[in-house]
Amino acid sequence: MPARVLDGPAVAAAIRAAVAPEVQSFTSAAGRPPALGIVLVGDDPGSEIYVRNKVKAGGESGLTVELLRLPATAAIDEVLTLVRRLNERSDCDGILVQSPLPAGMGRNATQRVFDAIDPAKDVDGFHPVNVGKLAQGRAHLTPCTPSGVMVMLDHFGVRIAGARAVVLGRSDIVGKPMAQLLLSRDATVTICHSKTEALKSVTAEADILVAAIGRAGFVTPEFVKTGATVIDVGINRVTDRSIAAAILGQGSPRLGDFDRRGSLVVGDVHPAVAEVASAMTPVPGGVGPLTIAMLLKNTVSAARARAGV
């Protein structure tokens, strides 16, 4: 029996439905909607799409979303000045600086900018204070993607406490906070990464396997315990048709999409895992929509906390 498909848009809709009355009551009480400021530097095509979707989703949920743009040639001080101005504005509840920043800005630019965001407005949860509070089990604003995965697991009734969870990938944005969130809910958590030896045997211990390494179709059935829940956080654009065909199978209707567009997005998990797992998220249509839904939720949480609600 193939794995149950964990439907991301349905969970995202449930999150937004839960947020809607909070937006309404905040707006009535404060006389203005919760407000998110997004800083976009440069013109990275991927960032353009992400930011457009965030602006659109915020508007649909009744939030005020203000997009502040800087050219790719901007100095880091201009970004920091923009962030500090948003920190000071009482009518701004959440601040998001879209990463990556232009490479020319220097190696630590992204972290320097994240460090400058008021932790109370840090809707991405990347400020060290918020990272630390997450580790200490008293998080207020937590990174959107792993938080969305937790909501998804709960939505579909996946048992977390006592389960063995393996997180494949240790990024600050997904892997590490994912591990902290699963641990805070009493899973027994293992973090794997590029230096992990006998990787398949480690991931095959997982009742819950979260893949977040950014390698198309990397997680094949040998990595997965029979009956596991597999969460695919990967978003990999494949531009080689033979690779797309190897991952999706020669008969996949999605190859038609490839032929029309010249590329396709696939996850870290190979579709054949559906024969082993009991449940898994598709890509697209899995975790992706949850990230934006959690951004809205975090913005409303930040607004309510700032207003003392």
Added chain:
Amino acid sequence: MPARVLDGPAVAAAIRAAVAPEVQSFTSAAGRPPALGIVLVGDDPGSEIYVRNKVKAGGESGLTVELLRLPATAAIDEVLTLVRRLNERSDCDGILVQSPLPAGMGRNATQRVFDAIDPAKDVDGFHPVNVGKLAQGRAHLTPCTPSGVMVMLDHFGVRIAGARAVVLGRSDIVGKPMAQLLLSRDATVTICHSKTEALKSVTAEADILVAAIGRAGFVTPEFVKTGATVIDVGINRVTDRSIAAAILGQGSPRLGDFDRRGSLVVGDVHPAVAEVASAMTPVPGGVGPLTIAMLLKNTVSAARARAGV
């Protein structure tokens, strides 16, 4: 062949020897030694001993250690005032508030006090900014006990990168930072805790097993893979002679100590593990001395960083 005994005092002596020239050069340059302020509230006998040892070790290493005491009846605001005064003093490099604070101070008192410490002087590494930076792989001041374990592993040439490490316990003081430190050195890390199922089979995967749960003699040979390195962070005072005898064996000379003192300190790891492990730390004489050595090291690091060295 019984496990190699990992000698804590030898490693602690090596840490102090490495710190000594740094103390000297700081003292010459700054015109005063690195300075640590210790706040002790109440009269918990365990805390008295810990603090006395910290004051003594600091003095022996050429640091200035100032002990500030408050009665057990002190209000939390008095502690916070004391901490803020130390924050402001330019001649104070490190601040340590001995935990636990008196129970009457309220449930969140300890964290509130830790939160008030200037992160640049937070030699225990418990402030959320320092916890977050540790998670982000850019730690400056890290908790003393797990940092000492890392030094011990390196001292004895234990392979960390690629090894499977299992941390038993998820406290903010030991378990969680231990996991972060091992991960930052490329171990594949699993955190186990009270809700972990089939615990023995999980810990038996470890090449490096760190026990930090505070249960006397809990880790028996079935928990341990043949050839593993076992680090015992437990410090458990046993006051029941039959329990001491069950853990140490009827023939143990340490039972004579029990008879003289009416109690004994034992670790989380059962001595029989020596028949399975390739190396293990004793209790006492293992990890314990490292904690104070790392406190001295952190104080000197904080002093140097504050002075811009």
